[in-house]
Amino acid sequence: MIPPIASRFVAGESIPAVLDHTRELNEGNVKGILNLLGEHYDSPTDAAADAATYRELVEEIGRSDLDACISIKPSQIGLDVGAEVFAEHLAAIRETAAEHDVFVWVDMEDHTTIDDTLDAFEANVTAYPKMGLCVQANMKRTREDLKRLVDLPGKVRLVKGAYDPPKALAYRDKARVNEAYREELEYLFEHADHVAVGSHDPAMIDHAIELHEQHGTPFEIQMLMGVREDAQFDLAREYEVYQYVPYGDKWLSYFYRRVMERKENALFALRAILQG
Numbered sequence: 001m002i003p004p005i006a007s008r009f010v011a012g013e014s015i016p017a018v019l020d021h022t023r024e025l026n027e028g029n030v031k032g033i034l035n036l037l038g039e040h041y042d043s044p045t046d047a048a049a050d051a052a053t054y055r056e057l058v059e060e061i062g063r064s065d066l067d068a069c070i071s072i073k074p075s076q077i078g079l080d081v082g083a084e085v086f087a088e089h090l091a092a093i094r095e096t097a098a099e100h101d102v103f104v105w106v107d108m109e110d111h112t113t114i115d116d117t118l119d120a121f122e123a124n125v126t127a128y129p130k131m132g133l134c135v136q137a138n139m140k141r142t143r144e145d146l147k148r149l150v151d152l153p154g155k156v157r158l159v160k161g162a163y164d165p166p167k168a169l170a171y172r173d174k175a176r177v178n179e180a181y182r183e184e185l186e187y188l189f190e191h192a193d194h195v196a197v198g199s200h201d202p203a204m205i206d207h208a209i210e211l212h213e214q215h216g217t218p219f220e221i222q223m224l225m226g227v228r229e230d231a232q233f234d235l236a237r238e239y240e241v242y243q244y245v246p247y248g249d250k251w252l253s254y255f256y257r258r259v260m261e262r263k264e265n266a267l268f269a270l271r272a273i274l275q276g
């Protein structure tokens with residue numbers, strides 16, 4: 001069972017738990033992006049098991065009346081085993097999603113995975129347009145990738161980037177990453193049919209709102225469970241807002257990452273432990 005301290009960031013261990021959380025979100029007009037925790041499997045069996053769980057999750061979402069979609073990490077469904085294994089599992093999940101009319105997001109992982117992820121995404125989104133791909137503004141290659149993506153069906157989620165790529169390939173300075181994020185937002189609002197803003201940063205969200213008002217391009221805001229939740233519900237009164245909701249038994253390392261990335265989260269965890 002997930003201890004109460006971790007339940008701020010993780011919805012539970014099971015499909016019913018994540019669906020219950022999504023129902024509460026939907027009551028506040030926030031939609032759910034459901035993510036089964038797990039990554040970097042080098043065993044084909046583990047990758048196949050998570051791919052099967054994703055198909056089950058898609059079926060459950062399809063049978064429910066919930067406003068929810070899924071988001072998958074490539075290395076969770078076989079990219080570390082082989083690009084063809086990942087492509088095969090993604091195609092199987094996409095087929096189930098098409099049967100149940102469920103949207104499928106693909107997360108972006110470290111720089112070594114970008115080409116294979118783009119290729120698999122392109123192969124699938126041309127068969128089923130209710131798919132989206134995450135791109136990272138800190139990568140210097142991102143504008144070229146966006147040029148390819150805006151000509152495809154599907155959506156793009158722009159994030160700043162959670163990994164630590166080599167200096168030659170990426171902007172490392174926070175201010176430069178923010179500048180790149182603004183520039184890529186501007187490119188997307190001008191050239192894409194839809195923009196997904198994956199950020200908690202009020203400055204980036206305000207910029208996206210200005211760009212939406214200027215260009216009329218539809219957009220959605222995506223934030224993580226447990227991060228600026230009041231803002232999520234406030235924004236959802238006016239805009240389309242999704243909460244990215246992790247669940248599953250591999251919650252410990254995810255919880256640790258959330259706590260370590262921000263002083264306030266570490267203090268929250270410490271307070272909860274002391275109050276006991």
Ligand code: FAD
Nearest residue numbers: 107108134159160161162198199200201222223224227244
């Ligand atoms: P930051 O640059 O971290 O912070 C900017 C400002 O935002 C802060 O000054 C503060 O005002 C506000 N803020 C940020 N965090 C908090 C907080 N915890 N509490 C209060 N205020 C806060 N990365 C990937 O590489 N691949 C992915 O597939 C991916 N998917 C994502 C999906 C979603 C829905 C989201 C939200 C993020 C995803 N990320 C992904 C992570 C992303 O790359 C960033 O690492 C992460 O979002 C932090 O950047 P930021 O834009 O939120 O703001």
